[in-house]
Amino acid sequence: MEHIVIIGNGIAGITVARNVRKQSDKRITVISAETDHFFSRTALMYIFMGHMTYQHTKPYEDWFWQKNRIELLRAYVERVDFSEKRLYFSQGEPLAYDKLILAVGSTPNKFGWSGQDLAGVQGLYSYQDLELLEENAQHAKQAVIVGGGLIGIELAEMLLSRNIKVTFLVREKAFWGNVLPKKESELISRHIREHHVDLRLGTELKEILPDANGRVNKVITSDGEEIPCQLVGLTAGVRPNIDFLKNSQLETDRGIKVNRFLETNIPDVFAVGDCAQFDVPPVGRRPIEQVWYTGKLQGEALANTLCGNRTKYEPSHWFNSAKFFDIEYQTYGWVHAQMQEDEADFYWEHADGKKALHFVFDKQTQQLKGVNTFGIRLRHEVFDQWFSEGQTITHALEYLKDANFDPEFFKKHEDEIVDKFNRENGTAIQPKGKSWKRILKAVMG
Template identity: 60%
Template sequence: MQEDTHIVIIGNGIAGITAARHIRKRADCRITVISGETDYFFSRTALMYVYMGHMKFEHTQPYENWFWKKNKIELINGWVTGVDFDSKSLSIGENQELYYDKLILATGSTPNKFGWPGQDANGVSGLYSKQDLDYIAEQTKTTKQAVIVGGGLIGVELAEMFHSRGVEVTFLVREKNFWDIVLPEEEAKMINQEIIEHHIDLRLETELKEIETDSQNQVTAVITNSGERIDCQFVGLTVGVSPNVSWLKESGLEINRGIMVNEYLETNIPDVYAIGDCAEHQKPLTGRRPVEQVWYTGRMMGETLARTITEEKTAYKPGVWFNSAKFFNIEYQTYGQVKPQLEAGEEQFVWQSADHKKLLRVVFDEKSMAVLGVNVFGIRMRHEVWDDWIVNQKKINFVMEHLDQANFDPEFYKTHEYDIRDQFNQEFDFMTIKNTKPSLFKRLFA
């Protein structure tokens, strides 16, 4: 790559910044990153801890401010208002223009809104950007009651944030159990209980109908789909996010839900790429989704694209799906494929602790007995171990035998491998004796 090649990246989240860093490691070209959100890259997943007083905002920035100049990465604080792909030019703000040779779109996501009356009132916000955090902090200084709409990961983060400040929280979840579009019933009910034990008023199978306001357009209450009125001074809208692509709809880019990309993260326009939350894969790999809006996929796309842009064309291969989160005091990890309900040809083993604070679910192939995925709650597991077991199709009995190798809990935490193995052996002996499953025991130990 020539030194005078100008690579412009729109977005300074994990995807865009990872691309910039890895391009710089491989080439001496000109790199410019544009963002109107913040001057410098920060960890988006840490925003809740700033609100809760566990850290200051500057602690969310993994690089010192001098890092960017030292690595010759130019930063522009501004919003891109237009793009001309024919002339390879960008409009920034009202009067700034910038030309590129290669353009990387890493514009992230935007919180969903579904046309509720009052959704744009004072005291209504999602939690995605630094601006959202600042707005929530300002609006909730005197808040006594808050309502959160939407049962996802950001919703439970907001619930914990408000709970930490003594705010009464009502949590509206339209599903039968929390996040049951992702979690099997046992896991979803376990999180229900964890939320309730933290004095959150969890309203299942309840939807928002409208948001009431006063004469100053300030939130005063919400009305649910059952007609109930709930007083509040703040409403958190956490009903998912969508790729931030509306400003590109008429640009000539191929857009569906997100910006369509091939396996090399190339769009339909030459020298234009998309990565992170705003990208939609034309042909997602087996076990992967077309749009994957999680931190590590953005990082992996940034690393992959850096190789392609620096003339080592590389296909995006994210490997085994994984994710992690925290529901108040219960940590969650998932590797591989664990659906809310078993699919044809799948079997599972589920262990849960007596206090319902820990759970392990392993899904495996009914014929080959190879593990397909795992959910684990309240016990920390080693990523590389589960990744290896799933990639190499280890049988469920092998996994049970070597389960302690995956344990990542600190030294003085209680371990549960003995109890898990004991239940596993009892269940499989029972299934064999009663002949409720066709020769599972024989296939396990063949």
């Protein structure tokens, strides 16, 4: 029986395991040094804040693995012998594989800051990072977070939940400024400050300084300001966790190089999820995708391949979502931080400054290219259909009520939104009422 060995029990690796099991009887082993069982990495913050316990973050109960004959191995892989097809661990006997799946995920970026390895300085990615944060938080009354992205703002929310004062250093002139357009970035910045975070835009970390015991006790910023703190969170992005694979026959760059079939340069070795780097990425997508659902989609494609049905990773239109403190964000299609030459846009913001909708479309053809939404939920399938059909901004606004996904009784803003567009563009679009028939057509495909 063919032995499929998967290194990494995150969403990508586990998706491979589950889908191979659905289609075959192959022997499957999943190896992780992090935890015994698969858990949702995106939920780490909720454990720290006391919304959930670790148990709740496991998407499958513990009996699931035995029932589905997925062997779990808690071990740290030190070295892979690709020619012998063997894994060597920090402890114990080596393990032979027939096919190897590398789903090893990421590790926090460190950019060689002075003091980055002091006690009390840490990133946030793994379960062990969370345990470390628990310990570091015990010592902290003030914290500095470095890096204005999704993990940074989550860490800010986490620390505030323990009454730790947070100073948030963001290198860009705007929060998450390499992804969000200016107005959206400002909206989120206001909300961050509403939560009493000391947000410092356009400010970089220069140096982290220790106290007499070698623990962090202040940082110095690019402005030369000293900020006292007992905890520093380094959240300037993540990179593939592949140091143990460097200097082997495996071809790597920032990540493990793969083609669109998730195949590496070595036969029977594949890479999937955060750690995979496409030589030719899908149109409009990045070579490394560090998103929950892309790990899932890649895992599904790879499982097909492993079971004899060679399948290309072919994601549909881009989408994503996040939550910034209390404000939910969803995006469908592409809304870039900087609009491109051929693009026009339409932005609406609610009077309370916590809801916004931002459409981007083609100047010439009026074809819809993307939408950012804050504080209003939108139906994924409806936008997916509009992109596939090449619908225009006019169409999207006319049928916007179909796309609303807010809970019942919530205030609706479509009429106001379309009104604004009409005023700005001299159009006379009449929003149509919500139609289940159209919605179900989008959902059922």
